[in-house]
Amino acid sequence: MTQIDSTTLNQWYVIQSSAALTPSQPRKTRLLGRDILAVRQEDGQATAWEVSTKGEQGQALPVRECYDYVWTTLGEPDGDIFSMPEFYEDGRRMVVCGIATVQTSPGRIIENFLDMSHFPFVHTDVLGAEPDTEVNNYKVNLRKDVNELWATECGFYQPKAMASATEGIEVDYQYRVANPFAAILYKTCPDRADAMDLVGILPQPLDETNCDIHYFMLVFDDVNSDQELIQFQQGILMQDRVILENQRPRELPLQRGAEITIRADAASIQYRRWIKEMGVGFGTL
C-alpha cells in the first residue's frame, strides 16, 4: 500500500465498543491496512497492538476508552478525541448499535451520511417520502477554531424521523463532521422539543475501500427499548449499505469535476474540499 497521509494516520479510530471487548472476546481486526489485536486484560484495561504479517505481537498502540468505545491510533494525534458533551447529559441514553461491514471508503460513508437528498428514495416512508423531496437551502460552515465542518438549517419532512416518532414531522437537522472520518447528526427529538437527538457514525477504515462502521444513538427516549432503537438504526444503515456498495469508484474522488454536483450537495462539496485541504489521500482519488 502507498504511504498513508499524516492526517489520516494521526486520527483516533474506534476499534470496538467497550461492552463488546471482554477478556474472553478479543477483537482481531485491521486498521488502515494493518492487522491489529485489541484485548481487554483481566484487570479491565483495554489494550491493543499491531500484529506482524507472521502473526507475531508487534508494537503496542495507544488506547483510550471514551463514549463507551475503545479507540486507538497508528499515528500521533494532535489532540484528544473530539468532544461530545451530550454523552454526559442526564437522561440521555447511549445506544451502541454494533458494527456494519461495508465495502467502501470512509470518505464515501461520511459523504453519504451528510446527503439528505437520498432520504425519500433510499429510506422511503421513514426518513423521507415522495413528493416531499425538496432539500432546504442549508448552510455549510467550516468552524476554523475547532477544525470541524458543520451543516446547519437542514429542514426536511420525515414520515418517521426516529424510532419514537409516530407521525411525520418537519425535522431540523445539523450535521457535524468532527474529523475527516467521524460524523454526528443532531436532529429534532420527537419527545422533547427543546432537545436534539444524536446519531453518530465512526467508520473504522480496515483499508482504503473496506470499513467497519461503528454507530450509535444518543437520545432522549422514554418510549422505545434499546432493541427497538437498534433495529430502527440498523435498518437505515442496511439501506445505505446497498447504495454505498454500488458506488464507483469505491474511493472518494477529490479532483474537480469528478462527479456532477447539485445545490443539495453543498455539504458534500465542502467535505471533499475540506479533507483535500487537510491532505487526506487515504481512500480518495
Place this chain on the structure above:
Amino acid sequence: MIKLYDYILSGSCYKVRLMLNILNIEYEVVPVDFYPGLEHKKPEMLALNPLGQLPVMVDGDLVLRDAQSILVYLASKFDDSNSWFPDDAAARGQVAMWTAFGGGEIMAASAARLHDVLNYPFDIDQQRKSAHAAFVILDDHIAEQEIMGLDWLAGGAPTIADIACFPYVSLSEDGGISREEYPAIERWLRRFMDIPGFIDMPGVLQHWRN
C-alpha cells in the same frame, strides 16, 4: 394476538412479516436484539426456541420456530382462499418441496450475507458457490414454469413457497451474490413485489422494481 419475536434485518423474520401482512393478520412485534446483543442466545429466548434462532411465533399456547413452519401454520389458519397452502395433494407436495428449498439450499445466500454484513466466520467462497448453485436451479425452474404459463414456484398462484424463497434471493447482493445471470429470477422478484400486501425490508430495493 399473535406475537412475532423479530429482528428487522433477518430475512427469515421477513418471511413471516410478509405472510402476516399479505393475509392482513394483526400481530405484535417483539424486537429481539440479535446483533449486537445476541439476545436470541440468552435464556429467555432459548426457552422459546432451544435452537437459538429467529423467528419465533407465539399464538395463544402455541409456540412455533422456523419460518417455513410458521408459514404453514399461518396459511392453514388464516388464508380463507386456500391458495397459499393448497389442499390438493400434488399441489401441496410441490409447495412443500419449494418451501423446503427456501429454508434449505437458498440459506447459503443468508450465510454469505451474515459473513459480509455481520462478520460471521463462514467460508464465504463456499457459501457463495452454494448459493449460485441453488440460484441456477431456481432460475431454470422459474423459466420452465413461465413456459407453461405459470408465474409462481408451485403453480399459477403465489404460495408460501414463493414467500420462503423471496427474502434471501432478493437480499443476495448484501452477501456479494450478483443476480445478473438469472433473468427469470429477476422477473419473478418483480412479480412478487406486486403481490397485494407486499412489504419491503432494508436491503430489498422495492422502489427500483420498475
